[in-house]
Amino acid sequence: xxxxxxxxxxxHLMLIALSVIFxxxxxxxxxxxxxxxxxxxxxxxxxxxxxFLLLSGVALCFIINQYPFENPWLTExxxxxxxxxxxxxxxxxxxxxxxxxxxxxxxxxxxxxxAARMAVFKQPIMIVS
Numbered sequence: 001x002x003x004x005x006x007x008x009x010x011x012h013l014m015l016i017a018l019s020v021i022f023x024x025x026x027x028x029x030x031x032x033x034x035x036x037x038x039x040x041x042x043x044x045x046x047x048x049x050x051x052f053l054l055l056s057g058v059a060l061c062f063i064i065n066q067y068p069f070e071n072p073w074l075t076e077x078x079x080x081x082x083x084x085x086x087x088x089x090x091x092x093x094x095x096x097x098x099x100x101x102x103x104x105x106x107x108x109x110x111x112x113x114x115a116a117r118m119a120v121f122k123q124p125i126m127i128v129s
Contacts (some may be wrong), residue, residue, distance in 0.1 A: 005060075008056055015050075015052055016053060030091075075124075091105040091108055
């Protein structure tokens, strides 16, 4: 199973990049009030990408034999991803001013960078005992 690790890892990284690109493009279009956001492709593609992103993440957990709530770094990474999702929803859905939405977007991307740090270094920062 470990022979699958490089392929699944690279798939996961590619899906992360696609997810962030779609989020950023959709966010900019949202701020501009563009009707392009109504295109079926832009409504469906992010969900498909994020579904495969989640599945590749679960596959990586099994391949490396590390699981949330057993490994603090992975638990913290999932918490950071959850914060990214919540702030992404706020940036795209909450009816507030542009400045509020921009801060939510920056916050979302910041949490994603933090999740990447967890994935690379596997050292939790917020140790809860």
